[in-house]
Amino acid sequence: MAGGKVERRHSLFPDFNDWFNREFPGLPGWRPATAAHSIPVEMTSGDGVYVLRAELPGMDPDDGIAITVDDNLLTVSAEHSESKEDKEHSEFRYGSFRRTVRLPATIPADDVEASYADGILTVRIPIPDEEDTTSVRTIPVKRAAGESAEGAES
Secondary structure: OOOOOOOOOOOOOOOHHHHHHHHOOOOHHHOOOOOOOEOOEEEEEEOOEEEEEEEOOOOOOOOOEEEEEEOOEEEEEEEEOOOOOOOOOOOOOOEEEEEEEEOOOOOOHHHOEEEEEOOEEEEEEEOOOOOOOOOOEEEOEEEOOOOOHHHOOO
16 A cells, blocks of 8 residues: 555554563563574464564574573573584574563463474463463473474574
């Protein structure tokens, strides 16, 4: 629609960027990923869940990605090792990557699910009905249906 105004969709849940920027102005984990070893993420909510999608191309979900939750903090960590072959030119990023996101409520850790397909990690976090006290927990990452280990790069 050339020259037309783009309407912003509204939902029952607060816009995450606005909410986090207003409530946690100094929160480094929710700022746009600008650091070389930060993981770019996007977050949505609906149907009773928060959905965090993280861009992690070339990772092996069986041993290269870790997710932990601690109350209302969700941390995604990843390790991408450089292959031993000689390269004339490479723009790939290697090393350790990490991103922590603060959610507006304590996370019910036992119900968090994660999957990885086509270079995207998807974490589904149920929106709690009431405050839930949980301890730190590691979330297993399942290979998405139809995704084979051959597609992952080391």
